[in-house]
Amino acid sequence: MEGQSKAVKSATERNAARLMRKAAKVMQDKEWIRRVQLGDNGEMCILGALNYTYCGNAKPLRHNPLVIVANNTFTNWYGESIPMFNDKVAKDKQEIIDTMLKFANEYDPQGDANG
Numbered sequence: 001m002e003g004q005s006k007a008v009k010s011a012t013e014r015n016a017a018r019l020m021r022k023a024a025k026v027m028q029d030k031e032w033i034r035r036v037q038l039g040d041n042g043e044m045c046i047l048g049a050l051n052y053t054y055c056g057n058a059k060p061l062r063h064n065p066l067v068i069v070a071n072n073t074f075t076n077w078y079g080e081s082i083p084m085f086n087d088k089v090a091k092d093k094q095e096i097i098d099t100m101l102k103f104a105n106e107y108d109p110q111g112d113a114n115g
Contacts, residue, residue: 009107016070017107023049024100032093034086046086046096047071074103 009017026049033039037048038058048058050067075081078099080089090096104111 012066012069013073014108014111016066016073017104018111019050019053019066019070020074020100021104021108021111023053024097024104026053027093027097027100032096046082046100050082073107077103077106 023046027044027046030049031039031041031043033043033045033048035045037045037051044052044058047067050070051060051064052058054064054067071082074085078085085099086096090099
């Protein structure tokens with residue numbers, strides 16, 4: 001309903017947002033790539049950065065549960081999945097980082113103040 005405050009986010013959504021915020025910091029130090037999680041020269045897409053942040057491997061053998069939650073929550077929030085946003089929608093690395101941080105701040109606003 002309009003005019004009411006935002007719904008309280010679940011702990012899992014907040015954890016996904018915290019992962020996204022940390023992954024945005026990883027993206028700041030990496031080159032951005034489309035269509036693959038990890039490029040030959042260390043470039044990463046959003047999912048690669050999320051996986052790397054979660055377990056230290058941009059291309060894990062198994063799907064990480066918190067990365068799946070982050071993708072599902074992002075899809076509900078943005079209207080496109082992370083791979084679709086990364087590969088088809090985003091124009092450049094700065095848009096990627098800005099959107100990652102906007103998502104993180106939406107689902108974990110206190111984390112923005114804590115860095």
